[in-house]
Amino acid sequence: MNPYSQLRLMRxxxxxxxxxxxxxxxANIWWNSKNTDLDDKTPNExxxxxxxxxxxxxxxxVDGYW
Numbered sequence: 001m002n003p004y005s006q007l008r009l010m011r012x013x014x015x016x017x018x019x020x021x022x023x024x025x026x027a028n029i030w031w032n033s034k035n036t037d038l039d040d041k042t043p044n045e046x047x048x049x050x051x052x053x054x055x056x057x058x059x060x061x062v063d064g065y066w
Contacts (some may be wrong), residue, residue, distance in 0.1 A: 013055070
């Protein structure tokens with residue numbers, strides 16, 4: 001799998017996990033809201049420089065580490 005496809009798959013999985021935890025409206029807000037666990041930047045901002053960090057963050061919350 002090429003790197004672009006991997007990033008798209010990772011993003012799709014993140015979106016699915018966030019959607020299942022927060023619902024549609026809150027999921028959209030989450031991607032554009034500052035997050036203290038992500039250096040007070042939005043998940044979209046961090047995604048641009050370190051998508052794996054956002055993915056690990058989301059996976060941790062799905063596993064119950066709120």
